[in-house]
Amino acid sequence: MSWAAELDELEQRKQFAQRMGGPEKIKRQHDGGKLTVRERVSRLVDEQSFVEVGGLAGSGEYDENGRLKHVVPSNVVMGRATLGEKPVVIIGDDFTVRGGANDGAVGDKMIFAEQMAFDLRIPLVRLIDGTGGGGSVRNIENMGHALLPKMKIWAYVARNLNQVPVVSLALGSVAGQGAARVAGSHYSVMVKDTSQLFIAGPPVVAKIGQNLSKNELGGSAIHARNGVVDDEVASEEEAFEAARRFLSYLPPSVYELPPRAETPRETIDQAWLRDAIPRDTRKVYKIRPIVDSLFDPNSVFEIGRYWGKAIVAGLARIDGWPVVFAASNPYHYGGGWDRHTAEKFTRLVDMAQAFHLPVVNLVDIAGFQIGLEAEKDAVMRAGVRALTAVAESTVPWFSLIMRRAFGVAAGGHQNSSRFNFRYAWPSAQWGSLPIEGGLDVAYRSEIEAAVDPQAKRAEIEARVRGLTSPFRSAEAFVIEDIIDPATTRARLVEFANLAAPLREPGRAPNGYRP
Template sequence: MDWSQEMRELERRQEFSVQMGGPDKIKRQHDNGKLTVRERVAGLVDSGSFVEVGALAGTAEYDEQGQLKNVVPSNVVIGRARLDNRPVVVIGDDFTVRGGANDGAVGDKMIFAEQMAFDLRVPMVRLVDGTGGGGSVKNIEKLGHTLLPKMKIWSWIARNLSHVPVVSLALGSVAGQGAARVSGSHYSVMVKDTSQLFIAGPPVVERIGQNFTKNELGGSKIHTRNGVVDDEVETEEQAFTAARRFLSYLPDCAQEVAPRGERPAHLPDQSWLRTAIPKDPRKVYKIRPIVESLFDPGSVMEIGKNWGKAIVSGLARIDGWPVVFVASNPYHYGGAWDRHTSEKFTRLVDLAELFRLPVVHLVDVPGFQIGIDAEKDGVMRAGVRALTAVSQATVPWFSLIMRKAFGVAAGGHQNSNRFNFRYAWPSAQWGSLPIEGGLDVAYRAEIEAAPDPQARRSEIEVRVRSLTSPLRSAEAFVIEDIIDPVETRARLVEFAELSAKFRQAREYSLGFRP
């Protein structure tokens, strides 16, 4: 007597699981330009490190004698692995099995994976391709009744967002709960042309008289420009690379400290920064070369490039230390904050707070976006949320005023109720509002009463502008230090070193965003 029969049965069931939806469905997946879930896991994690959990789950078929005929595996693959030699939990949808519909223990496995990441305090990567547990119409006939939407998994998703780094990769057509799982993460990516994201897909939307292709309705060109998804890439392999890079800046969980990377051996020449800001205030400049010059070479990971374009933001390193950075982009509304920019800024501040990453803010802000479109878009509500995020921030903060800092939006360049590092370049200018916008209002009566109103206006402008030099503000200690732009990198390194002691672990409690 031995266990050989049981071992053969186990091996047979394991074979069913790796067969996924069968050769025809796998071929269709490849023909659509997509990898299978097991190919995705292998492409994401360190070779040989994946330990699958629940591989035997599925829908079994037995003959009249109770002997197993076949098992359709669960269309969710979960497990533990290592990613760049760090532990992660991976959960992947298998579109070759029922297109991700909710059977085969899908819901239970999803919840188990979220619990696993939470209790082990390790990051989670979701490979989303389908409805992701939302069920199918066929389930009604199978179950004999309809299900009341509960979203049982969502409490775990929400809890993990305040606990461990979560990355979601949309790798196919995702709808309903699958779409929510993509957006419910710290960082999300779509693959151009092969992935789409919907509240409801084209067949359902057609019923309300709207006829669109999948990409027209929910392609990456839509959702990486409205902020639902952070970034888009060309291939699934690039999505895996983006996930690995994002996680490299973060700790395993909010109770640990983000790892320090390698310190750069060589730095680019900084002298060109002295001429980076044009003397003519009407001329714009490119902010990305400034960002690349100030941070460690090759360390800048921009997040959300295609939305909230009045800021360029993401993750970077200073002398090896990871930081969140936000930099004004004068090429978009002159750097004025619209609603999307405010929302993007708030998300980055929340990320910094959760994982105790210092913030570097490079400021050139003329204020919030103005005009009828801005008012209709609700810029002020989103802007107030951003300002509140700053006022609630407790992480170390470094502000550099490069040029403009005007209005309420500029007031959020840092939390004024606590110590922050703050410097200005000689090109800086600030105030309640720009001279150009406030002169006619403040001196209207004097200008209109003059024999030559235009001459009087010019005279007043020259007089007022002579008082706007940042050096005059420094005399009154309005600004702590004005520095040669070449010195900026050295000040950032000091900031990173002094901030290291404040990267301590803690339990995270998110404040209310009005």
């Protein structure tokens, strides 16, 4: 006897899975400006590389004789693929299949995907579009009892953050556990206007008197600016490209080292950096052109552009070697750190530590933000977390003092208990607090007693400022080297090549803080 009947049934079941929620639901998905989960997988990964796992899971319908009539597939699609010719695990929600939301296979498949990435030591990409994993209120009637929230998946989510790169793309409306899975990543993205993220959606929030649309409550305009997600993109295709670029800088797992890309044939002229910093300390300047000049051409991948704005930060390459970078942004509160900036910096340092990426820190910081709102916002608590991340960091660091380095916040420009590469430009100045803010405190009685207080203040400021020259500090070996800005890239290239052999695979002693 042959197995033709069983093979025919297998093919039939595969066809049911490919149909997802059926033509009407697929049309609704497309009318909403969104791709189906299978289209997403196809466009994200390398061509014909997807190997589905668990594609037969779902809810079967049988006739009175037990013969298969139809299968409503589970609304989670997962499997293995290659992305940039490197293996990854992909898991995506199928919003066209709502019947699958209450299928026990949903939670099992989610956990299975997390487990697969962990045990294979390869990156995980989540395509999240609505599935929370806990079912709906209707589920109570179907089962005859209510479930006590357990978040069984979270132990798997948490341990993956310390072992493999995790990317989450929010591609529709996500709430509850789905929203938590987006935030529980090393890199997360929302699509403008078509994706939203909530603790609870508009119908639930309306019960507390807030009648809001999806975008008003949880659109990317909110979450790409408060740090719940890292970035906002204009389309799903841009989200896929962001995922590909992000992963290109990282190793498959903490047990391997980040790959080196090709070394650039040409670099941007560095001479203009000599005039990049205004002599007037009250004037600001644009940091992104400086960043683009120092790193390999077209290698800068900024993360969190719309939140934590006192730093411009992300991933880049130096002579082909991938690094994490942070650069002060004087256009945002003069580069003073608020709570979001400290949180952004902490996450980047943790990611560098987890995946063995050297850190480049371009410093122009007047300190933490000050004033009543800063105190209410608990800036110091977030700042202490950032300082702790730096103190626990063991990867190589390169710090460049471009202009200001004042206060407790500036004290975290590197781990002072270890050797670091540290340079200053001639425009640099530092201290416990800026001269402008400290003169009136330190010399109050002398200024007030003067016949002309303003003239006395100017006299004292000129005297003290003369002592703050970075060359005076270099004489005392407070700073190791002051360099011509035009030579900075050469110093970075030396750093990257000396740091590369020092990188050691393995798990970091301190966990990643999402």
